[in-house]
Amino acid sequence: MVSVLDKRLPVGSAGKEFLRKAFPDHWSFLLGEIALYSLVVLVVTGVYLTFFFDPSMAESPYTGSYVPLQGVMTSEAYASVMHISFDVRGGLLIRQMHHWGALVFVAAIGVHLLRVFFTGAFRRPREVNWTIGVTMFMLALLEGFCGYSLPDDLLSGTGLRTAQGIMLSIPIVGTYLSFFVFGGEFPGDEIIPRLYVAHILLLPGVLLALVALHLTFVIYHKHTQWARPGRTNRNVIGKPFFPQYTAKSVGLLFTVGGVLALMGALMQINPIWTFGPYRPDKVSIDSQPDWYVGFLEGALRLTPAAETDVAGHTIVWDVFLPGVVLPTALFVILYSYPFFERWITGPMPEQHLCDRPRDQPTRTALGVAAVSAYAILLLAGGQDVIALVFRIPLEVITYTLRTALFLVPFLSYHATKRACLGLQAADRRRLLEGLATAEVRQNTDGGYQQARTLLPSAEAYRILVRAEPRPRAHGTEVWRWFRKHRLRNALSRWYFGERVEMPATSWQRRRVEAVRAGPGEADETGES
Numbered sequence: 333m334v335s336v337l338d339k340r341l342p343v344g345s346a347g348k349e350f351l352r353k354a355f356p357d358h359w360s361f362l363l364g365e366i367a368l369y370s371l372v373v374l375v376v377t378g379v380y381l382t383f384f385f386d387p388s389m390a391e392s393p394y395t396g397s398y399v400p401l402q403g404v405m406t407s408e409a410y411a412s413v414m415h416i417s418f419d420v421r422g423g424l425l426i427r428q429m430h431h432w433g434a435l436v437f438v439a440a441i442g443v444h445l446l447r448v449f450f451t452g453a454f455r456r457p458r459e460v461n462w463t464i465g466v467t468m469f470m471l472a473l474l475e476g477f478c479g480y481s482l483p484d485d486l487l488s489g490t491g492l493r494t495a496q497g498i499m500l501s502i503p504i505v506g507t508y509l510s511f512f513v514f515g516g517e518f519p520g521d522e523i524i525p526r527l528y529v530a531h532i533l534l535l536p537g538v539l540l541a542l543v544a545l546h547l548t549f550v551i552y553h554k555h556t557q558w559a560r561p562g563r564t565n566r567n568v569i570g571k572p573f574f575p576q577y578t579a580k581s582v583g584l585l586f587t588v589g590g591v592l593a594l595m596g597a598l599m600q601i602n603p604i605w606t607f608g609p610y611r612p613d614k615v616s617i618d619s620q621p622d623w624y625v626g627f628l629e630g631a632l633r634l635t636p637a638a639e640t641d642v643a644g645h646t647i648v649w650d651v652f653l654p655g656v657v658l659p660t661a662l663f664v665i666l667y668s669y670p671f672f673e674r675w676i677t678g679p680m681p682e683q684h685l686c687d688r689p690r691d692q693p694t695r696t697a698l699g700v701a702a703v704s705a706y707a708i709l710l711l712a713g714g715q716d717v718i719a720l721v722f723r724i725p726l727e728v729i730t731y732t733l734r735t736a737l738f739l740v741p742f743l744s745y746h747a748t749k750r751a752c753l754g755l756q757a758a759d760r761r762r763l764l765e766g767l768a769t770a771e772v773r774q775n776t777d778g779g780y781q782q783a784r785t786l787l788p789s790a791e792a793y794r795i796l797v798r799a800e801p802r803p804r805a806h807g808t809e810v811w812r813w814f815r816k817h818r819l820r821n822a823l824s825r826w827y828f829g830e831r832v833e834m835p836a837t838s839w840q841r842r843r844v845e846a847v848r849a850g851p852g853e854a855d856e857t858g859e860s
């Protein structure tokens with residue numbers, strides 16, 4: 333069969349080259365794969381759910397097997413999810429796997445994004461793949477929100493109401509947008525069928541196409557690797573794709589599937605029967621969105637009320653800023669980050685070695701500050717739960733979190749930058765002083781000294797091989813004073829200005845050159 337195909341298609345040669353591709357090993361490179369495999373679980377479980385889900389908002393009295401709701405008017409959508417949960421064989425398990433899968437999927441993407449950010453894996457030539465990643469991240473959030481809205485229970489209706497409020501807050505076009513999306517007044521009877529098409533066809537279609545493109549780029553650019561003797565900016569050292577890497581990756585697929593099955597079987601999620609079907613006149617005070625929308629909910633809760641009337645239009649700042657400006661700003665920053673860093677770095681060759689976060693103090697500090705701001709907004713999303721559990725007045729929590737939102741990122745930025753520089757200084761000390769041994773030596777004056785050995789070459793290599801962008805001073809003496817260059821130079825000084833210089837004695841450079849030129853490890857395949 334293989335030879336028949338081989339004679340007709342270029343599978344043999346292309347396949348052989350692909351199967352021998354080297355993939356470097358590191359646990360942090362598994363995060364992208366966890367995202368990939370939870371997406372596989374989502375597609376498989378999602379297809380099963382489509383067999384039973386009915387995306388209709390037509391209402392009728394509930395007649396299913398959950399006794400407390402019998403006779404209550406519900407939509408067909410709600411009744412079908414109740415049917416999946418109580419009557420379909422394995423329905424609740426698959427539904428819970430689907431929901432847990434969604435939570436794990438977005439979490440894996442988030443942590444994968446942070447890995448790529450902190451190791452600088454978005455630098456040339458991977459900027460485009462970063463951009464594709466950010467688009468997938470946005471689509472994943474939308475996909476999760478659409479899915480969460482499908483069961484038409486009180487929680488999903490509350491979420492949709494919030495989304496409509498955010499749409500309405502957009503000046504001038506808000507009302508038209510809301511009418512367009514909902515097909516008239518909220519909630520109408522169009523929104524669930526529309527979200528359904530988006531959820532099972534449109535968004536997964538685009539998402540899967542982008543995942544394919546993303547992985548093609550990973551193969552085309554080759555994967556980044558951590559600096560180790562033999563690993564340079566011009567080669568890739570790792571396990572061949574087949575059989576070693578494939579075996580590991582298939583193992584991970586089964587692990588992700590198994591863990592999600594266990595979670596679906598053992599941990600209840602989104603029990604829609606506790607809150608009942610959505611009714612526009614009812615609001616659930618317990619409602620919490622899925623975790624990945626929590627930061628928006630938190631931002632809405634923390635922003636103080638403020639309105640402005642402009643030419644007969646009311647701008648509701650406390651909804652517009654957190655609901656529209658914040659997510660837009662987040663994605664604009666994410667999209668432009670690699671290009672911003674490149675702009676202040678100036679021309680650099682391709683970068684295939686991962687940065688150690690400590691070697692880029694400003695980038696690492698900015699990342700930690702952003703994560704801390706995100707964590708505070710997420711906490712604010714559950715401010716009512718915190719008030720209830722710890723019996724603290726809601727206002728106290730709100731004011732504390734408002735202050736923390738400004739203070740904590742500022743402090744984390746400076747603390748992280750100091751910590752990175754401190755770690756660089758510790759590296760420098762280890763390079764200069766070597767490692768302490770168990771031997772104690774007596775000198776000619778009778779004093780005692782602990783003997784030291786040179787730092788092992790692998791470790792010296794890791795410390796010394798680092799990308800070394802310097803603050804830029806663009807242009808000639810005259811041009812440098814032009815505003816464009818002044819801003820760029822100032823940003824470059826702030827970004828790259830602080831670093832601990834490593835000793836560059838000739839013996840150390842020679843050692844690095846020696847290991848750099850040396851062969852890779854015996855069990856691994858190198859590829860230029």
Ligand code: HEM
Pocket residue numbers: 371374375377378379381382385413416427430431433434437472475476478479480481482483531532536539601602
């Ligand atoms: C990125 C991928 C996906 C995410 C993040 C996601 C997320 C979700 C979430 C959170 C729910 C609510 C579950 C609940 O009832 O508790 C849901 C429902 C649903 N999803 Fe997805 N989903 C994804 C992909 C898919 C795909 C590919 C399909 C089908 C081809 C699908 C079909 C469905 C159906 C039919 C429902 C309604 C049934 C129900 O709520 O139990 N999903 N989805």
Ligand code: HEM
Pocket residue numbers: 360361362363364365367368371441444445448453454458461462463464465466468469472543546550554555556557
């Ligand atoms: C559906 C979501 C995603 C999937 C399934 C996915 C999958 C993967 C996989 C399997 C890899 C190779 C292994 C690894 O480095 O972890 C990878 C690499 C990469 N991903 Fe993603 N990813 C997703 C989202 C993102 C996002 C949100 C970003 C950034 C904004 C991103 C940026 C990158 C980059 C730059 C690489 C190359 C890294 C390197 O060579 O070191 N990806 N992705």
